[in-house]
Amino acid sequence: MPALVRPDLAYMASYVDALHEGYARDSLRPESPELIAQITREPEWFVRLVNNPPTTIVLPDASLGERVPETELWWVEDDRFLGSVGVRHRLNDLLEAWGGHIGYSVRPSARGQGHATAMLAAMLDHIREHLSLDRVTLTVNSNNPASMRVIEKNGGVFRDEIPHPWIEGDTGRRYWIDLR
Numbered sequence: 001m002p003a004l005v006r007p008d009l010a011y012m013a014s015y016v017d018a019l020h021e022g023y024a025r026d027s028l029r030p031e032s033p034e035l036i037a038q039i040t041r042e043p044e045w046f047v048r049l050v051n052n053p054p055t056t057i058v059l060p061d062a063s064l065g066e067r068v069p070e071t072e073l074w075w076v077e078d079d080r081f082l083g084s085v086g087v088r089h090r091l092n093d094l095l096e097a098w099g100g101h102i103g104y105s106v107r108p109s110a111r112g113q114g115h116a117t118a119m120l121a122a123m124l125d126h127i128r129e130h131l132s133l134d135r136v137t138l139t140v141n142s143n144n145p146a147s148m149r150v151i152e153k154n155g156g157v158f159r160d161e162i163p164h165p166w167i168e169g170d171t172g173r174r175y176w177i178d179l180r
């Protein structure tokens, strides 16, 4: 049975395979060949980075923004990496408008098997246990029906449709999920 775990060196061989398959943590920003090469060379560094994220982030428009505290967990079965899910412990104005509390991604070869739905459910349990959030916000691009379905299957309530802050002409949908 798959489980949600802290990122660990034990899964890095499979993680690198997933990167070569086209897995990326952020659907807006595919991992570059240079970063994939560095992760392959220095898996310890990468695991440390994921478990201790920096406090600033380069935004899609290349400006430097605040990176709010975040926990990333991995969805694994035995030593196979299947996907990742991250939770932001709080939102800033930017994330309230787009980004929300939770982001997730499943490696291409494991999609369509219910992993994102189960991984999000497990993350909601993790938040109930470890964070003091009563409600989480999730945003999804309007051209991503699979992700909308994943959110709705986890009790997501449609909030509103919003323009995408970085992609001209794109729209997204905001949802909330009550946790208590």
Ligand SMILES: CC(C)(COP(=O)(O)OP(=O)(O)OC[C@H]1O[C@@H](n2cnc3c(N)ncnc32)[C@H](O)[C@@H]1OP(=O)(O)O)[C@@H](O)C(=O)NCCC(=O)NCCS
Residues within 6 Å of the ligand: 027, 103, 104, 105, 106, 107, 110, 111, 112, 113, 114, 115, 116, 117, 118, 139, 140, 141, 144, 145, 146, 147, 149, 150
């Ligand atoms: C979106 C994503 C996470 C889904 O992962 P997954 O493991 O395939 O999702 P699941 O198998 O749990 O569920 C997908 C659901 O969407 C449905 N679905 C898939 N493609 C669909 C489509 N084109 N239209 C409508 N529904 C669709 C599936 O039928 C399934 O619903 P069901 O269980 O009721 O049949 C995965 O495609 C991914 O990682 N994409 C890239 C990153 C990304 O987009 N992350 C989300 C950002 S908000």
